[in-house]
Each structure stands twice: as C-alpha cells, then as structure tokens.
Amino acid sequence: MSSSKPYADGFDEDPENDVHGDCPECAGNIETDGGERACTDCGLVVDGHGLAYGNRPRWFDDGPDTRRTGAPLTPARHDSGLSSEIGRGSDANGRPLSKQKRRQIRRLRREHNRARFRSKAEQNLAFACGEIARIVGALDLKHDIREFASVLFRQAQSDDLLRGRSLEGFAAGSVFAACRCRGLPRSAREIAAVARCDENTVLNSYRVLNAELELATAVQTPRQLLPGLVSELDVDDVVRNxxxxxxxVAESEGVSNGRRPSGVAAAAIYLAGQEFGTEQTQAELADAADVSAVTIRERMYDLQEAL
Structure with a gap:
C-alpha cells in the first residue's frame, strides 16, 4: 500500500503556493491543506473548497470526452436509463463487424430483449413510458412534461390504480395531468387526437389520478386559452388584441369567476369579431372551444353587461 499523501497534487491545490501570506487574525502563516486555506497558528479557515467526485467529462485540446460519464438517470424510462443497449453493425470505435460477429451480436440482442423485464408490471411500465414519450413528441411538449407524466404513471401503478383500466388511457391521462399541473393549456381533446384512446378515457383516467393522488393542478384562465383558439380559428390580429x-375586462369585473375559461375566451373572440366585421359563427367557436353554443351566448351577455 502506498504511503504517499493522497491528493497531494490535486486539481484544487497548488503546491507552489502553499503559503498565502499572513492570517488576518493573528498574522500567522496561511497554508493550503486538503483544499482549505487555514492559519497554522490559530486555525482560522480563510478559504475552503473540496474535491469534486462527480462524473465530469475529461477535456482535451479537441474538446471534451464524455464517454465515461454515461446517460443521466431519468424516470421517463422503466429502468431509469440504467440498462444497456446492444448496438448494430459496428463496434465501439466505429469499425464494421464481421458476418460471424454480427450473428453473435444478433443472438445476444435477442436474449437481452427477452431478459429486460423481470415482471409483468415492469413490462407494462415500459409500454406506458413509450406511449407517454410518443404523445409528448406528437404534441411537441418539453422533456420535463414527459418525466412528470412518467412519475405520475409510476405512482398510479404502485397504488394499484391500473386494475381494470387500459394502459393507453392512463398514459394519456398522465400526460393531461402533467399539463394541468404545469399550467399548460392543452385540452383532453388535443391529447386524445394523438393518443390510442378517446377523449372520455383520457378524462376518466385524469379524474382517477386527480382524486387518488391529490394533484396540485393549476387553474386555467381565459387568457391562457386565447392563443390556442385564435390559432385554430385563424383570427386576425386586431380581433385577437x-x-x-x-x-x-371579464377578469377585472369578475365575469370569468366560476365560468368555464374556454367559454369566456370564445365569447370574447365572438364579440371582438362583431366589432371588426370578421364575425366567427357560434358553431365554429363552440367546436374549437369544446363548449356549447348556449355557453358562448351566455358568456357574451355577461361581457356585454360588464362593458
């Protein structure tokens, strides 16, 4: 066993500058030891910094080498990203494999895929994580929505909420719940359009998640839903403004309190269209906002009274 002092020449120490002047308290010598600049007489620590033991890329003249750092842990995969993936066609250095080696790698990949899942629950989790990733990619949502939705699905599975319900529905409901918790104006109809289930299944799964997991959902406002409706209806800028x-006005006068936000936003677009002569029909607005024409008329009357 080596008797040399560990980290004697570590990156956070400078052997040539062990003495850094006088102590501000007792005028003693300040030396660097173990990453700390301390006085040798009174023990005052002037400055301290420790070693970084985390995985960091090695830097060379041609850039960083990140091969030893590995992928970060993520709840968006059933194994948190710890499992290995067997590549195809070439080795780690990019050289092509021989025909015999490719056959061997193919057999190893087949056995590896068979042994990936230790239970049926883990297999269901892997399927749901893939479905969540597909929905998030189709809706062009951020990666944190995918991770949060995967965490919600894991909690639902651990609480035995999936019994008798479809995996596709709960995956879509988890994405909808993640959007609601993050305050993103995504409707259940938008998620159902890219999911492998209908809108009622998405809403039912969301209600179960919200009731059992007590989600901290953000309240949607008409201001948040307005850009989506304007974009879908192709409304002019003057009407949008x-x-x-x-x-x-509706928010300041309390007209939107207790009302469905999409109905208030649709009524505002309808009134603005009447003022500028580019009126949208109530049927078109009702279909875009997922409300009835009666709701739009009632919110329109409330806005006219507030004005």
Whole structure:
C-alpha cells in the first residue's frame, strides 16, 4: 500500500503556493491543506473548497470526452436509463463487424430483449413510458412534461390504480395531468387526437389520478386559452388584441369567476369579431372551444353587461 499523501497534487491545490501570506487574525502563516486555506497558528479557515467526485467529462485540446460519464438517470424510462443497449453493425470505435460477429451480436440482442423485464408490471411500465414519450413528441411538449407524466404513471401503478383500466388511457391521462399541473393549456381533446384512446378515457383516467393522488393542478384562465383558439380559428390580429382586452375586462369585473375559461375566451373572440366585421359563427367557436353554443351566448351577455 502506498504511503504517499493522497491528493497531494490535486486539481484544487497548488503546491507552489502553499503559503498565502499572513492570517488576518493573528498574522500567522496561511497554508493550503486538503483544499482549505487555514492559519497554522490559530486555525482560522480563510478559504475552503473540496474535491469534486462527480462524473465530469475529461477535456482535451479537441474538446471534451464524455464517454465515461454515461446517460443521466431519468424516470421517463422503466429502468431509469440504467440498462444497456446492444448496438448494430459496428463496434465501439466505429469499425464494421464481421458476418460471424454480427450473428453473435444478433443472438445476444435477442436474449437481452427477452431478459429486460423481470415482471409483468415492469413490462407494462415500459409500454406506458413509450406511449407517454410518443404523445409528448406528437404534441411537441418539453422533456420535463414527459418525466412528470412518467412519475405520475409510476405512482398510479404502485397504488394499484391500473386494475381494470387500459394502459393507453392512463398514459394519456398522465400526460393531461402533467399539463394541468404545469399550467399548460392543452385540452383532453388535443391529447386524445394523438393518443390510442378517446377523449372520455383520457378524462376518466385524469379524474382517477386527480382524486387518488391529490394533484396540485393549476387553474386555467381565459387568457391562457386565447392563443390556442385564435390559432385554430385563424383570427386576425386586431380581433385577437380586442379579445384580449375583453378578457381583461371579464377578469377585472369578475365575469370569468366560476365560468368555464374556454367559454369566456370564445365569447370574447365572438364579440371582438362583431366589432371588426370578421364575425366567427357560434358553431365554429363552440367546436374549437369544446363548449356549447348556449355557453358562448351566455358568456357574451355577461361581457356585454360588464362593458
């Protein structure tokens, strides 16, 4: 066993500058030892910094080498990203494999895929994580939504909420719940359009998650839903700006309190269209906002009274 002092020449120490002047307390010598600059007489620690033991890439003249760092842990995969993946066609250095080696790698990949899952629950989790990733990619959502939705699905599976329910529905419901908790204006109809289930299944799965897991969902406002409706209906900029002003009036006067936000936003677009002569029909607005035409008329009357 070596008797040399560990980390004597570590990256956080400078052997040539062990003495750094006088102590501000007792005028003694300050030396660097173990990553700390301390006084040898009174023990005052002037400055301290420790060693970084985390995985960091090695830097060379041509850039960093990240091969030893590995992928970060993520709940978006059933194994948290710890399992190995057997590649195809070439080795680690990019050289092509021989025909015999490719056959061997093919057999290893087949056995590796068979042994990936230790139980049926883990297999279901892997399927759900893949479905969540597909829905998030189709909706162009951020990666944190995918991770949060995967965490919600894991909690639902651990609480035995999946019994008698479809995996596709709970995967889509987890994405919808993640959007609600993060305050993203995504409707259940938008998620159902890219999911492998209908809108009612998405809503039912969300209700179960919300009731059993007690989700801290954010309250949606008409201001948040307005850009999506304007984009879907291809409304002019002047109508959009006027609708935003009407929504501000509705919020200040309390018209939007206790009302469905999409109905208030659709009514604001309808009134703004009447003012500028580019009126959208109530049927088109009701279909885009997922409300009835009666709701739009009632919110329109409330806005007219507030004005």
């Amino acid at each position: 006027r609708a935003r002003e009407l929504i501000e």
